[in-house]
Amino acid sequence: xxxxxxxxxxxxxxxxxxxxxxxxxxxxxxxxxxxxxxxxxxxxxxxxxxxxxxxxxxxxxxxxxxxxxxxxxxxxxxxxxxxxxxxxxxxxxxxxxxxxxxxxxxxxxxxxxxxxxxxxxxxxxxxxxxxxxxxxxxxxxxxxxxxxxxxxxxxxxxxxxxxxxxxxxxxxxxxxxxxxxxxxxxxxxxxxxxxxxxxxxxxxxxxxxxxxxxxxxxxxxxxxxxxxxxxxxxxxxxxxxxxxxxxxxxxxxxxxxxxxxxxxxxxxxxxxxxxxxxxxxxxxxxxxxxxxxxxxxxxxxxxxxxxxxxxxxxxxxxxxxx
Amino acid sequence: xxxxxxxxxxxxxxxxxxxxxxxxxxxxxxxxxxxxxxxxxxxxxxxxxxxxxxxxxxxxxxxxxxxxxxxxxxxxxxxxxxxxxxxxxxxxxxxxxxxxxxxxxxxxxxxxxxxxxxxxxxxxxxxxxxxxxxxxxxxxxxxxxxxxxxxxxxxxxxxxxxxxxxxxxxxxxxxxxxxxxxxxxxxxxxxxxxxxxxxxxxxxxxxxxxxxxxxxxxxxxxxxxxxxxxxxxxxxxxxxxxxxxxxxxxxxxxxxxxxxxxxxxxxxxxxxxxxxxxxxxxxxxxxxxxxxxxx
Numbered sequence: 169x170x171x172x173x174x175x176x177x178x179x180x181x182x183x184x185x186x187x188x189x190x191x192x193x194x195x196x197x198x199x200x201x202x203x204x205x206x207x208x209x210x211x212x213x214x215x216x217x218x219x220x221x222x223x224x225x226x227x228x229x230x231x232x233x234x235x236x237x238x239x240x241x242x243x244x245x246x247x248x249x250x251x252x253x254x255x256x257x258x259x260x261x262x263x264x265x266x267x268x269x270x271x272x273x274x275x276x277x278x279x280x281x282x283x284x285x286x287x288x289x290x291x292x293x294x295x296x297x298x299x300x301x302x303x304x305x306x307x308x309x310x311x312x313x314x315x316x317x318x319x320x321x322x323x324x325x326x327x328x329x330x331x332x333x334x335x336x337x338x339x340x341x342x343x344x345x346x347x348x349x350x351x352x353x354x355x356x357x358x359x360x361x362x363x364x365x366x367x368x369x370x371x372x373x374x375x376x377x378x379x380x381x382x383x384x385x386x387x388x389x390x391x392x393x394x395x396x397x398x399x400x401x402x403x404x405x406x407x408x409x410x411x412x413x414x415x416x417x418x419x420x421x422x423x424x425x426x427x428x429x430x431x432x433x434x435x436x437x438x439x440x441x442x443x444x445x446x447x448x449x450x451x452x453x454x455x456x457x458x459x460x461x462x463x464x465x466x467x468x469x470x471x472x473x474x475x476x477x478x479x480x481x482x483x484x485x486x487x488x489x490x
Numbered sequence: 491x492x493x494x495x496x497x498x499x500x501x502x503x504x505x506x507x508x509x510x511x512x513x514x515x516x517x518x519x520x521x522x523x524x525x526x527x528x529x530x531x532x533x534x535x536x537x538x539x540x541x542x543x544x545x546x547x548x549x550x551x552x553x554x555x556x557x558x559x560x561x562x563x564x565x566x567x568x569x570x571x572x573x574x575x576x577x578x579x580x581x582x583x584x585x586x587x588x589x590x591x592x593x594x595x596x597x598x599x600x601x602x603x604x605x606x607x608x609x610x611x612x613x614x615x616x617x618x619x620x621x622x623x624x625x626x627x628x629x630x631x632x633x634x635x636x637x638x639x640x641x642x643x644x645x646x647x648x649x650x651x652x653x654x655x656x657x658x659x660x661x662x663x664x665x666x667x668x669x670x671x672x673x674x675x676x677x678x679x680x681x682x683x684x685x686x687x688x689x690x691x692x693x694x695x696x697x698x699x700x701x702x703x704x705x706x707x708x709x710x711x712x713x714x715x716x717x718x719x720x721x722x723x724x725x726x727x728x729x730x731x732x733x734x735x736x737x738x739x740x741x742x743x744x745x746x747x748x749x750x751x752x753x754x755x756x757x758x759x760x761x762x763x764x765x766x767x768x769x770x771x772x773x774x775x776x777x778x779x780x781x782x783x784x785x
Contacts, residue, residue, distance in 0.1 A: 183636075183665055189627050193664060317652045318754040320508055322661070326653050370506045370753035442652065476650035484570040485704055486757055487534050487595045487725040490638050490646045 172244050174208040175237045177201055178216060182226045182234050249451035262289055262453045265296040265304070265313040266461075268363075268393055269439060271415045271469060278464035285456040297367030305446050312454045314461050317440040318370040325450055327443035327458040330471035332412035334437040337402050340428050351433040353383030359407040360386035363393050375410065375437060382436045402427055412439060414469040440474050441465060491522060494776035498524050498769045505765035507730070507750040512671035513773035516679050516735070516743040520780045522773045526672040529623065529663035530749040533633075533724030534595045535674065535731050536612075536626055536667045541588055541698065542681065543607050543615040545691035548584075553606065555585040555694075561602060567631035572596025585694070592698045592722060597630045604629050616673075619680050624669040633667065636660050637726065649727045650755045660726050661751075674733040674747035682735055682743055696720060699734065706760065707732040708746065711767025712774075728752050730759075732766050736774055744777055746770040 180190040181201070191198040209216050216230035226234065266275060282291065296304070298319050304310035306323060317329060336355065338345050344354040360379070365372040379385065390407055392398050401407045403426055416429040443458030450458075465471035482489060502509040512526035532539075548555045561573055561580045568574055571594035573587075587603055590596035604612070609626055616624040628636075636659045641648045648654045659665045680686035681695050699720035707730065709719040721734020733747040748766045752759055 183659065184627055185632070186627065189625070192625075318756075319652075320751060320753040321652050321656050322508075322751060324656055326656055329651065329653055369503065373506055374754060440652075447656075474651075476644070476647050478647070478650070480646045480650055480757055482570060482646055482757055484594075485706065485723075485725070485763075486570065487597075487723065488634055488637065488727070489568040489570050489574070489597070490634070490641060490649075 169207060169211055172241065174204050174211075175241055177204045178208055178230075179234065179237055179241060181205060181217065181224060182230060185224050185226070187224060245448045246450050246452070246455070249449045249454075260288070260290050261292055262286075262457060263292045263294075263309070263311045264457050265294040265301045265310055267298060267301075267314055267316055267368075267441070268295050269316070269411070269415055270314070270465075273468040274414070274464050277468045278460050281463055282457055282460040285460060286453055289453055291457075297363070298371070299367055299369065301444070305444065308446065308449075311449070312443060312445045312457045314441055314465075315444045316368045316371045317442065318374060319368060320370075321444070323447055324444045325447050327462050329440055329442040329474040330462065330465050331438040331440045331474040332414065332465075332469055332471050333431065333435045334410045334412055334439060335416070335429050335431045337398070337409040337411060337416060337427055337429050339402055340424070340426055342408075345428045345430065347430065349433040350430045351382070352379055352436060355379075355384045355386075355408055357406075358386065359388040359390055359405065360384075361390050361392050361398050361401050361407050361409040364391045367393075371439075378437050382432075382434075399427060410437060412469065438474075441471065491776055491780065494522060494772050495524060497772050501765050501768045501772065502750070505761045505768075506754060506759070507752050507762050507765060509748060509750040509765070509769060510671050511746070511748045511769055511773060512675045513744055513746045513770065513777055514675045514679060515777045515781055516682050516745055517741075518777070518781045518784075520777045520784075521675075522776055523672070524769075524773075526675075526747075527623070527670050528749075529668050529670060530731070531661060531663050531724075531726065531729055532624075532667045532669045532674075533660075533726045533729055533731060534597075534600075534630070535669070535722055535724035535733055537591050537595065537600050537630075538674075538677065538699075538722045538733065539612050539616050539621075539624065539626065540600060540604055540607070541592055541695055542619075542677065542686050543612045544584065544588055544603055545687045545695055546615055547607055547611070549688050549691050553584065555588075556583045558583055559587060559602060559606075561587075561598070566598040567601040567629070568634060569595070569597035572599055573602075574598035589698055589701065593701045593703055595723060597634070600630045616669075616677070619677060619686060621669065621673040621677060624673045624677075626667045627665075628667065633660055636666070646757075649757070652755060655728055655755055658727065661729065671733075671747040671749055675745040678733060678735050678745035678747070682745065696735075702734075706763040707766040708734045708736075708748070708770050709767060710764050711769070711771035712736055727757070728755060730762055730766060732770075734770075736770070738778070742778055742781065744774045746773060 184190040191201045214229045218225045298315045301313035344350045398409045443461045445454045510525035510528045513522045547553050572590040574597045587599040590599040640658045684692040708721045716739045718737040724731035731749045736744045752762045
């Protein structure tokens with residue numbers, strides 16, 4: 169018995185609760201599908217579905233087996249993805265990308281860790297903003313990336329989501345620079361230096377919304393990312409920049425006479441990252457890169473697991489309810 | 491038309507959504523296509539298919555729309571509006587259940603009606619109307635149950651987690667109720683031309699669609715007292731849809747179907763709701779300009 173194929177049938181019937189629809193989804197006729205389910209039930213010695221004239225309902229036994237069946241199918245996908253890589257002669261190459269906001273230490277730790285996990289695999293690494301990573305993942309021009317959330321995750325699988333709290337870079341002479349922690353509202357009057365919106369549109373909007381909610385609505389947003397450019401604007405242009413503690417310019421430490429980094433009161437802003445790859449293409453190399461990225465962010469950037477903690481009040485126009 | 495396409499893409503990008511749209515002049519046949527054949531999750535938009543099925547059965551004498559139904563609170567499908575939110579037993583006619591299903595997207599009313607006509611009947615109706623890419627695979631309660639199951643013990647709060655969003659079956663058109671923007675404008679065109687039902691039933695369907703209460707999506711793009719907007723929304727985590735018909739005082743009638751997906755997992759995103767109206771307006775303006783040129 170081809171177990172994988174039979175389990176695909178089991179999961180499809182369980183999810184569609186209907187033999188005809190499951191058969192359509194699997195691209196097969198209904199009678200062979202019914203036969204496969206019967207064969208699987210015989211082999212396992214377990215009744216998976218209750219069938220009535222109009223309906224198919226999964227049994228309690230079936231429900232107990234469903235999660236493991238899904239897991240087995242996911243593992244089988246991963247196995248096939250590795251086989252595809254081998255077949256296509258891509259064994260030696262993993263195409264990966266990182267966003268521009270990681271620190272040098274994080275990138276170095278990731279590369280060292282990945283090298284240990286996957287000796288002999290060549291890594292083609294790009295520095296790309298989230299929007300471009302998503303486009304290349306969709307076009308299968310990239311095997312794995314590290315993206316900023318929120319972003320459109322359709323068609324993707326993700327590693328654990330991690331957060332890095334943002335602080336603010338400001339001129340030492342600013343009144344707020346005298347505080348241990350800066351409330352967002354104390355930044356009023358300063359322009360904000362931010363990455364261009366096209367790099368990660370949803371994150372850009374999210375940051376500005378959170379700033380406004382905290383009492384800081386910059387009169388102008390200046391677009392810049394390079395450390396020297398940002399430093400120049402902070403020093404001379406009446407602007408402040410947001411960055412996590414681990415990614416502040418080396419000069420912004422206590423020794424810097426001109427620029428200081430301060431945490432924001434109440435940690436209202438964060439960058440949230442995760443590894444991302446196309447659904448069904450998470451082979452061993454992709455998994456190794458995702459794990460190395462997660463590990464590097466945790467150990468070198470102080471990134472912490474991002475579990476939603478705020479209440480979510482669904483309004484009537486949401487139309488759904490849990 | 492190319493200018494309109496570019497403007498619609500720009501509007502979607504500005505609002506932080508990916509969108510698919512089809513707009514058709516109901517009488518002229520002029521059309522605008524922005525990924526119109528892309529499979530999409532219908533969510534509550536599928537209630538329109540159920541409404542047409544109900545009226546088809548009524549026209550065939552299989553049921554009487556004034557038939558009274560007893561709706562006890564036990565076993566009601568969950569939802570924030572209508573019967574789904576009520577606490578006590580209600581008795582009402584099939585056609586008033588339909589009114590609640592369409593005007594406030596009442597999930598409990600929808601599932602009562604679905605139980606009455608059956609899922610296969612809804613699919614038979616859409617098939618008869620040539621909507622080959624449209625299929626209902628479960629009831630609204632069953633759809634919400636998959637969201638609950640996939641979200642896990644964290645409940646609604648977990649829906650802010652991108653990880654959870656990637657595993658929601660309700661967001662995968664292959665595994666939930668589905669259609670395409672083009673199929674939906676075809677359905678609306680059939681309703682407005684009285685091809686889907688008899689004129690009497692067509693008028694009833696159009697009346698109900700015109701009574702939908704939500705102002706934030708399709709209707710927001712047409713801030714004109716003399717323009718009539720009728721439609722049905724659909725929503726799930728990260729999904730915002732509306733299909734409807736916009737009628738101008740000069741007789742121009744346009745069926746529009748807009749399906750979107752936000753990058754953000756937030757439930758409250760007014761810009762993402764409004765861009766459905768913005769995109770529809772750009773499309774309708776382009777269709778009206780096209781009709782003027784070719785008249």
